[in-house]
Amino acid sequence: MIKLRSFHGGVHPPTHKKESTQSPIMAAPLPAQLIIPFRQHAGEAAKPVVQVGERVLKGQLIGEPVGPISSSVHAPTSGTITAIELQQIAHPSALPDLCATLVSDGLEEWGVRQTLSYRQLSSDELQKHLRRCGIVGLGGAVFPSDMKLRHPTVVNTLVINGAECEPYITCDDMLMRERAEGIVRGIEILRHALGTDAVLIGIEDNKPQAITAMQRAVDESSHPFKVVAVPTLYPGGSAKHLIKVLTGVEVPSGKLPTDVGVQCYNVATAYAAHRAVEHGEPLVSRIVTVTGNVEQPRNYEALIGTPFSELVELSVAKADTNRYIMGGPMMGVELPAVNVPLVKASNCVIAASDVLFPPPPPAMPCIRCTRCAQACPVELQPQELYWFAKSHNFGKAQEYDLFDCIECGACAYVCPSSIPLVQYYRYAKSEIRARDHEKRAADLARERHEFRQFRIEREKQEKAERLAQKERAAAEAKAKAAATATVIATPVDPSADTDDTQQMRIDAALARAKEQAATTPPKNTETLSPAQRAEIEAIEERRAHIHELAADAGADDEPPKHSQGN
Template identity: 40%
Template structure:
């Protein structure tokens, strides 16, 4: 069953009488096990305001899909476009796609996406340098979940925290939640795009949170932020006071991966998201803070999702955060960051869950939030893997209470049954086990590959 089908078949979250008795006694900040403290390197890029990426002479390749689903192009080569024009229509499971800038369509062809390392159909736009919006016509905000779901699909909204799941589908499957939880953790080292967003655009975020809570008939809305973002916390609290909002800001444990969905839900609601469960089943609706901001821009300003903030950091002369049109070549962004000559390649995403860029001509997608220029200072060479010494450190840090060594041994045997029995699908691929392993076993990467084995076994 697909995730979309699973949403459609769920019943609204209903508490038993004993849960209703216990719930008022719960407090945000419920601890979860595992995780680890990492050096965050946030100060490399979080000190400067967000800048806009210069578009002169740029050629963008705007993806119309993500490697799994694809929208249908509705433009022709040679056509003149303005920023925000619809360039591909989606269906019930695929968001629409819009022009990221004004210019001329020069090709409809494939290109590689930086954060997914896959080739997808893209619409190539030669920017005219004016970055001129189409005529935006804000109307009355959608009044309920059904209207908002359709609207979100038409505005191209997807989760900006990394997964890229269509926001419209998530809203349609919300199933009458009683809590809105907003993920402002940004727990990966180096990444600061959400931090700067919360600092600079807190009022828009809180306005969007108030609206979404009202549209979904939710009484309680909470934003979770790690304590290493004090300026963001202050900005959000100030916006709440100014708007007399009921949104609450809560400090999350300063421990990676505090932003993982099961951990965030545990911290902010006290509820446990068991393996295989969706947030709707425990009565919560979860959005990344950047997704919420994009939703607000769409609802109140009629702006489709055509840009995102990208952190440029690591071994560069000019680190910072840029607001980048979707489909911008990675090479263009690196020229703005000015990497040092002795770099060791580019990491797409954070150091824990990201990967090394393998396609120099790749372009940014809606889920590409960080580019780290690597060096031996930030990414020391790993020693060769050796035999497990049975230290159990991987078990201690696993936030999902798994047994990484048993999973690793099952993967080496290609044992699909044991992988399922040991709940491989509960692994969130945070990489904490690999980080602490004294034998340098490639645990996280092995588990990514192992999931393909489980999928293959299920199909047989």
């Protein structure tokens, strides 16, 4: 047995997990139309690589990763791409994002599935394969899994997160109960890629069946993994907190778990890695819990891109349902509409009603009871952060480590004044991020402006140098010519002011040009009819009049720009 540690704070909200674990995972029927967003992972959105009207096979790449932190997007079924356009997605802003619409042909015809034998592969090759298969963290953060395998420091412990601490969500629980063998195989692949020895699988002790199933699978596989039951305490499923409980190592502020020699993956991610490597299946489906105010709460295995409305229909939402939450009640976000598509991050959808989740009473003033500080699992001072965020004092909020806040909502849960604390923190965080972005843009603009001024100055100098050189060369040539010539017409005074001579030369050239223009009549006026001549004269007269007017106006103003072309 390993010694378990504990973390500061935490809360015990009612779990409501029993409702959706009564029936096994059900494969959701194939929807007629799927909407697949190209931004389903942390980092850059994928770039579409299919055309509208193209037929795609199940598992075919439709969006390729852009940049280091990005992932692939695949067609979840076979069919035809009918549109690539902006559509509403599951995001609290209700703003649209680039999505592909796929009309399924009902055949579920797989494309090429490349299976690999992971033991012969290096970590690098496995990383490439996971990136190609679009594997991202399925616990909710959707961070590309291949990036997590890339670490400069030695990692000696792999923590597998099966805690699933948030109320209502049971997708990992059901996955562990039903597909423990696949998870264990996936863990072995990740362990191989990371090159670690110790593997700890942390599962909260309110999931005894999952623990038993995982223990059995580990025993059968004969891998030396340890299945550990951890005490149920929200937010024990946060990666940093699970690492603290299992290993006793605390990940410092602003650092990654790999910096302390630990890496953490969700059980569903391990299962997805197993499907990707040993079956060649990219991430095209996931387990999602549909629960809350529905007749038949349960888990579905649904294709990415399935509209939530179809899943809710299967579970039959009750009549008084008035909104839907993606994720759990603590950290989830309200869906802008129920027909938005399921994405890789969607672990749960909760039908909500005012009876199930009564609207919070109006926020009362903060009484500085510090219950939030007692509940905060990151040991922050939520009441201080609240004051700073409320008064837009972002510098101070950062000093109080606002960015260590994991937005778990434990503080708001215990607040006797029902202050929506997390909303304030989210507001402050996004404002600070926007300001940082602006600051960077301003620095870049300053740099570019300064360089431009330097460049203009340099060009000016170079031009002056060139001119001086020319002038010198001309003077030298002239001096030479003067020295060799027998008769000197006008001796050039080398000390004469160059500006003056230049001006004189310009004047002379102008005079010559004028003379030439006056003596040579325009060539195209010889064969004109009298009517044309009259017309030309009329135009000339008008022009002269305009010139007069311009000259009058020009006495106190510059002449208009377009007259310069005449």
